[in-house]
Amino acid sequence: EAGVTQSPRYAVLQEGQAVSFWCDPISGHDTLYWYQQPRDQGPQLLVYFRDEAVIDNSQLPSDRFSAVRPKGTNSTLKIQSAKQGDTATYLCASSRDWGYEQYFGPGTRLTVL
Amino acid sequence: GEQVEQLPSILRVQEGSSASINCTYENSASNYFPWYKQEPGENPKLIIDIRSNMERKQTQGLIVLLDKKAKRFSLHITDTQPGDSAMYFCAANPDSNNRIFFGDGTQLVVKP
Numbered sequence: 003e004a005g006v007t008q009s010p011r012y013a014v015l016q017e018g019q020a021v022s023f024w025c026d027p028i029s030g031h032d033t034l035y036w037y038q039q040p041r042d043q044g045p046q047l048l049v050y051f052r053d054e055a056v057i058d059n060s061q062l063p064s065d066r067f068s069a070v071r072p073k074g075t076n077s078t079l080k081i082q083s084a085k086q087g088d089t090a091t092y093l094c095a096s097s098r099d100w101g102y103e104q105y106f107g108p109g110t111r112l113t114v115l
Numbered sequence: 116g117e118q119v120e121q122l123p124s125i126l127r128v129q130e131g132s133s134a135s136i137n138c139t140y141e142n143s144a145s146n147y148f149p150w151y152k153q154e155p156g157e158n159p160k161l162i163i164d165i166r167s168n169m170e171r172k173q174t175q176g177l178i179v180l181l182d183k184k185a186k187r188f189s190l191h192i193t194d195t196q197p198g199d200s201a202m203y204f205c206a207a208n209p210d211s212n213n214r215i216f217f218g219d220g221t222q223l224v225v226k227p
Contacts, residue, residue, distance in 0.1 A: 006158075033213055042219075042220070043219050043220070044119075044121075044204050044206075044217030044218050044219050044220050045159065045204070045217050046217070047214055047215075047216070050213070050214065058214065093158065093159070097213060103149070103161055103164070104149075104161070104213075104215065105161075106151075106158035106159045106160070107158055108157070108158050109158055
């Protein structure tokens with residue numbers, strides 16, 4: 003089966019610019035996760051969805067970050083006004099609703115100058 | 116939530132020897148403990164996992180141990196090869212919502 007796909011793979015921004023990341027989960031996976039992975043750290047959960055509903059977005063900086071999954075399939079994560087501290091790799095993962103194993107996409111490496 | 120501590124941060128071993136990575140967690144409700152391997156520029160890939168109803172699991176040169184009383188779990192790689200060199204992350208799942216919380220990783224370097 004095809005894996006989780008993400009685009010773009012890389013992004014370089016100036017502070018204050020906006021950027022969107024796109025994720026296509028594995029077909030049939032109801033649950034989709036967005037993680038932020040700073041350099042030399044483990045992934046940190048930002049938000050996750052079951053179908054189109056947000057289950058937990060408590061770690062999402064809501065003043066600048068937003069995430070949607072309108073049809074319960076693809077998802078978009080947007081940073082409204084990027085800061086240097088947002089520099090990280092943004093990983094998308096998906097899993098079957100009843101299972102635990104999460105499959106990760108290749109990530110988007112963001113650099114904010 | 117959950118807080119996962121992982122040690123060591125860097126581990127250098129000689130090819131053919133074994134390597135051990137240790138993690139601790141805080142939330143006694145955690146019931147699922149996956150291990151991921153991440154190579155440079157690649158996504159994390161699940162290599163082995165263990166659930167709270169088990170104390171030991173083994174697959175293809177990997178052994179995971181779980182001590183629920185001590186809230187500790189560990190990964191042991193036997194007969195390491197240069198291809199095992201990568202970043203390894205432990206993680207814990209504290210609830211039924213499928214959230215997992217990662218440690219900060221161990222950089223394993225296997226010297227030929």
